[in-house]
């Protein structure tokens with residue numbers, strides 16, 4: 299997707315060190331809450347102040363944001379503490395109010411990215427306006443829908459675009475509020491290498507405990523920044539109370555993060571890893587040889603089953619494969635999760651081959 303014209307985050311002209319750090323409450327609740335939170339956040343390396351003004355809530359009768367009044371508080375806090383400010387917009391009315399109140403950066407929430415009509419309405423309202431827009435992933439793990447939203451904004455002339463990864467809803471209960479599906483973001487970067495990517499660990503985790511490990515994974519995957527919810531007194535927050543951090547706890551989290559670089563200037567290091575990479579290449583080609591061998595066997599067994607009108611899928615055999623491969627992997631420190639994923643893929647492929 300080289301045709302997308304997306305600027306580097308440096309073009310946003312925001313003072314930052316290594317990464318873009320966006321922080322602030324889930325929702326603006328009161329003048330004092332916004333001011334006090336912003337003041338604390340401005341004392342360390344937070345680059346942008348965030349707050350939700352109009353809140354898309356799952357169920358009615360939840361706190362749905364303070365509305366336009368909050369824009370004034372946010373702007374005043376931004377000016378006083380020298381921080382650009384960002385809010386979520388979900389329709390053209392929000393955009394008008396945000397622009398009237400000189401909001402510096404906009405973001406599109408996960409519940410909006412899912413709807414192409416709404417995204418197009420937002421894109422149309424932004425024609426001719428030079429403002430950075432961050433686009434959260436849609437709630438469902440649909441990479442094309444996410445890319446579609448990025449394209450709609452880009453076609454409207456917005457070039458300061460970043461993607462925010464906030465995880466994906468699931469019916470099943472996981473340790474995460476929204477499952478990260480990191481590989482989907484790796485794929486987004488492969489398809490749009492020029493897009494800055496920001497991680498929102500708050501909405502991935504849904505609780506404070508997991509925030510630092512998820513933030514570190516994002517840094518290890520070379521994300522360009524973090525958006526983390528921070529509230530002066532999270533226990534009384536009107537939304538997302540369990541996942542918000544006090545500013546001082548956010549500072550500790552950031553101080554403990556290790557920032558990683560894709561390249562360093564160290565010839566000896568590259569010579570050393572080149573040797574290891576050669577070994578890895580050899581192993582990969584061996585794996586491909588083995589997969590080719592396995593493919594032949596799938597074809598053979600498929601023909602035999604067809605002849606005798608036996609079903610391709612054999613549940614008992616699959617259960618036995620999954621169990622035995624998982625326990626064989628355990629001996630070599632290969633995780634159960636990985637073994638199951640790997641052999642599910644191999645098994646699915648085999649079913650496909652046999653069907654042909």
Ligand code: PEP
Pocket residue numbers: 324325350354406407408409434464501
């Ligand atoms: C938020 O950032 O507070 C928010 C509503 O997030 P999301 O769109 O990721 O649900």
Ligand code: MN
Pocket residue numbers: 324325527537538
């Ligand atoms: Mn929130």
